[in-house]
Amino acid sequence: xxxxxxxxxxxxxxxxxxxxxxxxxxxxxxxxxxxxxxxxxxxxxxxxxxxxxxxxxxxxxxxxxxxxxxxxxxxxxxxxxxxxxxxxxxxxxxxxxxxxxxxxxxxxxxxxxxxxxxxxxxxxxxxxxxxxxxxxxxxxxxxxxxxxxxxxxxxxxxxxxxxxxxxxxxxxxxxxxxxxxxxxxxxxxxxxxxxxxxxxxxxxxxxxxxxxxxxxxxxx
Ligand SMILES: [Fe+2]
Ligand SMILES: [Fe+2]
Numbered sequence: 001x002x003x004x005x006x007x008x009x010x011x012x013x014x015x016x017x018x019x020x021x022x023x024x025x026x027x028x029x030x031x032x033x034x035x036x037x038x039x040x041x042x043x044x045x046x047x048x049x050x051x052x053x054x055x056x057x058x059x060x061x062x063x064x065x066x067x068x069x070x071x072x073x074x075x076x077x078x079x080x081x082x083x084x085x086x087x088x089x090x091x092x093x094x095x096x097x098x099x100x101x102x103x104x105x106x107x108x109x110x111x112x113x114x115x116x117x118x119x120x121x122x123x124x125x126x127x128x129x130x131x132x133x134x135x136x137x138x139x140x141x142x143x144x145x146x147x148x149x150x151x152x153x154x155x156x157x158x159x160x161x162x163x164x165x166x167x168x169x170x171x172x173x174x175x176x177x178x179x180x181x182x183x184x185x186x187x188x189x190x191x192x193x194x195x196x197x198x199x200x201x202x203x204x205x206x207x208x209x210x211x212x213x214x215x216x217x218x219x220x
Contacts, residue, residue, distance in 0.1 A: 061119075064176040068115060069124055071169050074131035075109045078162065081135050085155055088141070090148035091211060094155065097202050104195045111188040115177075118185055134162050149214035156207045163200040167193060 056062050079102065086098040116123040138158035144151050170193035177186035 060176055060180060064173065064180060065119070065121055066126065067169065067173055067176070068112060068121075069126035070128045071166075071173065072109070072112050072116075072123055073125035074128040074166070074169075075105055075112065076125060077128070077131055077135055078166075079105050079109070081138060084142050085138065085159065088143075089152055089155055091152050091206070093206055094152050094211065097199070097206060098159070101195075101199050104199070108192045108195065111192055115182075115185045115188055118182065130165060131162070134158070134165060138162070147215065147218035149211055150218045152211045153207060153215040156203045156211060160200055160203050163196050163203070166196040167200065170196060 055066060057066070082098050082102040082105065086095050086102070089095045089098060113123045138155070138161075141151060141154040141158050144154065170189050174186050174189040174193060177183075177189055
């Protein structure tokens with residue numbers, strides 16, 4: 001049977017309707033009726049800032065620069081941490097590995113500065129919370145007391161976690177640079193990635209060729 005009750009005007013019905021955007025946030029459909037490039041852009045920026053807080057993140061270039069700042073920060077933190085790792089290590093080969101990686105890290109910082117220059121940005125740091133945590137964990141091993149082989153194995157473990165984190169970041173940054181058409185920047189970032197991978201391999205060899213085995217028989 002047909003409902004003959006008076007119906008609200010059509011515009012009132014539309015104003016009450018809601019829809020879900022791609023992230024599932026409910027929003028009044030009325031807002032979607034604002035058309036034109038300016039309002040669409042304003043709305044997109046609003047959604048972006050709601051999602052990422054204060055970070056400007058409107059395109060891949062923004063993301064690229066943000067992650068470069070993160071890398072610039074973690075390389076400086078690693079520069080400070082490596083001498084402590086070297087000092088705490090017992091095996092000469094491990095001390096040498098940390099020393100050599102410090103020199104590589106200085107070059108990595110310079111390559112990042114070159115990348116910043118090429119995109120017209122001032123090199124700057126953004127706190128890398130992930131690396132901060134990894135280094136804090138590593139410092140527990142730096143301060144540890146006990147069997148020297150076991151502490152060396154622990155330092156290798158901490159250092160490899162750092163290397164893997166760096167490799168993940170440089171792989172991503174290199175890919176962003178390629179997508180953005182920055183070929184020379186992609187090469188610089190690939191050089192950093194290669195050095196991290198070489199260091200990781202070197203640490204694996206040191207662990208497998210003796211340090212882990214020595215640690216297994218450590219102190220009883
Ligand atoms: Fe590095
Ligand atoms: Fe590294």
